[in-house]
Every structure is written in structure tokens, then in C-alpha cells.
Amino acid sequence: MFEILPMNAETFRRQTRRSTVIIALIFLALAMVLSTTAVALFGEPGGDNLRFNVGGVFVAVLLMAALMRGRFWNEAWMAPAVYGWRLKRSLMSVTNVMHQVTAAVEKQDPTAMKLLRFYHLGLSQMHELDANSSDHSQLTREMDQHKARMEALGLDTEQTRLNPAWLEAVKQQASH
Structure with a gap:
């Protein structure tokens, strides 16, 4: 059962921007590390390594999805973003x-x-x-x-x- 909670809009926006930046930075770091690792392990020096770069990014997307649901979803710094998502989902169920x-x-x-x-x-x-x-x-x-x-x-x-x-x-x- 979803409940509408009193919330300061400015604080909400500031906190959701912060959590968005954190998630984006983690994703970028994962994508870079995984792409670089894939090219280093499977790629050819000077060759076309696009598929390994794309594969690294794809694995980063999957890993981020797992981290979001398994680890980050219940963190205090994610609470405003999770609340906003749940609010919109509840409204959509009525819509x-x-x-x-x-x-x-x-x-x-x-x-x-x-x-x-x-x-x-x-x-x-x-x-x-x-x-x-x-x-x-x-x-x-x-x-x-x-x-x-x-x-x-x-x-x-x-x-x-x-x-x-x-x-x-x-x-x-x-x-x-």
C-alpha cells in the first residue's frame, strides 16, 4: 500500500539530483572498466574492438540494474528517488x-x-x-x-x- 508523505519539493529535487549523479558516475566507471577489460582480454591491438566495448557497456547496464534493485534501492540516499518512482507508479495504476x-x-x-x-x-x-x-x-x-x-x-x-x-x-x- 503506497502512502503519500509530506515532502519538501526543493529538498526532494536536490536529493534526487544527487542520487542521479551518483548512479551516473557509478555507471560510467563500470562501463569504462568493463569495456577496457573486455578489449584487453579479448580484443586485438589496433583492431576493431567495437563489439567488446559495446559488450562492456551492456554488462555495465545489467550490473547497474542488479545493483539498483539489490543494493541501492534501500539506501537512504536513494529514498527520495524511490519515493518518486513509487508515487508515479501508483498514479499510473489509477490512470x-x-x-x-x-x-x-x-x-x-x-x-x-x-x-x-x-x-x-x-x-x-x-x-x-x-x-x-x-x-x-x-x-x-x-x-x-x-x-x-x-x-x-x-x-x-x-x-x-x-x-x-x-x-x-x-x-x-x-x-x-
Whole structure:
């Protein structure tokens, strides 16, 4: 279950830039070392060693993927980037069923209304964290209208957690 956490946007951007630079530098070092090693072991002096250079880079990509998931993913310096990835992934899971969500919201389905409220809150935070203000005024209007509908029905508007059961319920309702 994903939960939207309060986060300072400036700090988030600074920390994610830092983790991106660290990952890029590690990748570059691995790619250079592995390519150089592959050419030294298997290449021909003065020959065409492109395939060994490319092979070294490919192995570096695989190694970085393994390091990201196995080692770096749980490191404190990666936490903001991981949070951002999880936020975007959670929003995408709602986006994938948005037509079903909006149809159920029109029928005042409480589960769909909670799901849409989570989506609005998450999207608003994502825009803030990414410093993307282009669509924010339109989103704010939609959020305010939806919040008012929820309040009129007596539903809790603080939907900061994405309950996977809500997604399943909306999918099930649409299939009937």
C-alpha cells in the first residue's frame, strides 16, 4: 500500500539530483572498466574492438540494474528517488483504470471517489515535486469540485493511501 508523505519539493529535487549523479558516475566507471577489460582480454591491438566495448557497456547496464534493485534501492540516499518512482507508479495504476474510475464516480461510488481523491492528491504532489505548474490550475479546480462532492456525501477527503483493493473493486464493478 503506497502512502503519500509530506515532502519538501526543493529538498526532494536536490536529493534526487544527487542520487542521479551518483548512479551516473557509478555507471560510467563500470562501463569504462568493463569495456577496457573486455578489449584487453579479448580484443586485438589496433583492431576493431567495437563489439567488446559495446559488450562492456551492456554488462555495465545489467550490473547497474542488479545493483539498483539489490543494493541501492534501500539506501537512504536513494529514498527520495524511490519515493518518486513509487508515487508515479501508483498514479499510473489509477490512470490505467481512469475511465472506470470516472464512470463509477459519476454513480457516486464511495470506493471510486476515494480512489479519485488519492489520484488528485498524488498528482498534485507529483507536480509540486517535479516543479511542473503547467496543469496545476486545472487540477486544482477538479480537486476542489471532487472534494466538495465527497464532503457532501460525508466521505473522508484525506485519502493519502492507495488501497489496492480499491483498484480491484473498480475493475470488478466495471466488468458487471
